[in-house]
Amino acid sequence: MARKTIITVATTGAWPKKENNPNVPMTPAEICEDVYECWKAGAAIAHLHMRDDDGNGTMDKEKFAQTVGLLRSRHPDCDIILNMTTSGDLYATDETRQAHLRELRPEMGSYDCGSMNWMHSALFLNPPQFLEELGRNMQEWGVKPEIEAFDPGMIANAAYYLKKGVLKAPLHFQFCMGCANGIPGSMKNLIFMKETMESMCPSSTWSCFGVGHSAMEILYGAVALGGHVRVGMEDNVLYSKGILAGSNRQFVERAARVIREYGSEAATPAEAREILSLNR
């Protein structure tokens, strides 16, 4: 049987706006339709961020609820796994970063396993107290953490929380590569991230994406190394050099094509649930 590779689509993110790419979905209705199109193209997981009415990143739980409500009512056939961000606004409080998880109980949520200087201009704060609270809450609420690691130190931090009981095995990592202030996106670094994870958190699963120039290298690398992939306009508004992406679906279609040509298959949501032990 062919190996199954999970495609996560990150449709929106907290930063790109229509001025960066007019095709970035921003409203709950736009995100809903975009997610549905990506699901039809082979995405098994949708990583969701929300925007306020001015287009800025927000952790407003009502926006998440609207989006989920639209998806359920307009497209009841769509069984995509929902993975909600906990980091959609640098100025959100610990409470607003978790309120939507408590209320909506998505199958997955992001867990940024350390703090960093964000885009050389701000602090992306994930202090120990917050991570301990979030990890324990996610266990209680049945939300599987997607551990975003922007550098190897964040993998080591996840291992610490695993030993402490804040996180529960099997872990699932998202290696975020090529981000400003994070580990540069390259095959050498991807292998290092993977090996660090395997030595510190054995039996974990992993996915990855590359921002900017490393997008394709990391996509192909993930497929070749047996990982899973994330694509979408949260990470890249360009489809290729100088060409704006026409849609998130375009990214998903390309990822599915690469996976097929390698000899693997894009995992369905049901298969992704099996791979990720989403068995609540």
Place this chain on the structure above:
Amino acid sequence: MSWGLCYLCYTCAGCRKKFKYAIDMIAELGDDFGKCPVCGMPGIPESEIAIISGDPTYEEVDT
């Protein structure tokens, strides 16, 4: 949460050409990062921007 690309914008200290480099190219280009694509002189850092579609002010250098 992520967002690229982020660029450093320069004006050439020699020929005054305006150009930009994506910061994720620092690892690949090393000492060549920030040099003028025309005359090879180091650029004078001016600003930092995210990608703006159709912005013609600075020529992107990526090789």
